[in-house]
Amino acid sequence: MNVLCFAGSTRAESLNKKVLKLAEAELQRLGVTVDSFDLTDASVPVFLDDLVQAGKIPQPVLDLKERVRKADAVLICTPEYNYSVPGPLKNLLDWLSRPPKDNPFKGKLTAQMGVTGGMGGTLQAQNALRHVLGVALFAWVLPGPAYTWAKVMDKLDPSGAFKEAADQKQLADFIERLVGELKKG
Ligand SMILES: Cc1cc2nc3c(=O)[nH]c(=O)nc-3n(C[C@H](O)[C@H](O)[C@H](O)COP(=O)(O)O)c2cc1C
Numbered sequence: 001m002n003v004l005c006f007a008g009s010t011r012a013e014s015l016n017k018k019v020l021k022l023a024e025a026e027l028q029r030l031g032v033t034v035d036s037f038d039l040t041d042a043s044v045p046v047f048l049d050d051l052v053q054a055g056k057i058p059q060p061v062l063d064l065k066e067r068v069r070k071a072d073a074v075l076i077c078t079p080e081y082n083y084s085v086p087g088p089l090k091n092l093l094d095w096l097s098r099p100p101k102d103n104p105f106k107g108k109l110t111a112q113m114g115v116t117g118g119m120g121g122t123l124q125a126q127n128a129l130r131h132v133l134g135v136a137l138f139a140w141v142l143p144g145p146a147y148t149w150a151k152v153m154d155k156l157d158p159s160g161a162f163k164e165a166a167d168q169k170q171l172a173d174f175i176e177r178l179v180g181e182l183k184k185g
Pocket residue numbers: 009010011013014015016017079080081082083084115116117118119120121122
């Protein structure tokens with residue numbers, strides 16, 4: 001089993017990237033191969049449909065499409081920006097979704113996570129992302145709630161690990177839910 005993982009934040013010190021690393025370690029603990037994609041401000045250009053129409057989709061987009069296609073599932077850990085999905089993540093999904101006949105998310109299992117330093121917990125970003133993945137891109141979104149944490153900074157030690165075993169267990173339970181769904185085929 002192979003899971004493609006990426007965060008919806010472009011920040012190097014992203015809390016979502018840190019918690020995604022913990023999730024990746026849980027996947028590996030369960031014998032899953034992790035393919036980690038690091039979204040940065042330079043990963044892909046701003047979406048331009050003219051390039052899609054001209055058959056000139058940028059190579060980094062084509063490469064990532066292939067990685068989505070090869071993955072048994074895609075795990076996205078995203079912050080919330082202005083009660084929705086961060087623009088860079090939406091931009092990436094827009095690129096990957098075109099042209100519609102070459103949408104690698106069709107029928108793909110996807111799972112969602114998100115953390116904030118503040119009180120929000122990313123719930124509205126998760127709903128927006130679920131809508132894009134499940135409705136527009138025809139993905140199979142993991143049933144049940146996304147894994148979300150508010151005030152996550154208080155929960156991580158300087159090395160980026162959870163201070164409390166109970167918090168680590170909640171993450172492990174979520175990853176086990178994802179792997180359980182993967183095993184159903
Ligand atoms: C443009 C912008 C909009 C934001 N909007 C929200 C929001 O709607 N809800 C929320 O909980 N946090 C919001 N935040 C705060 C982010 O949750 C916080 O910056 C978080 O640490 C970003 O995730 P990262 O550390 O993975 O980059 C916003 C931050 C930015 C930069």
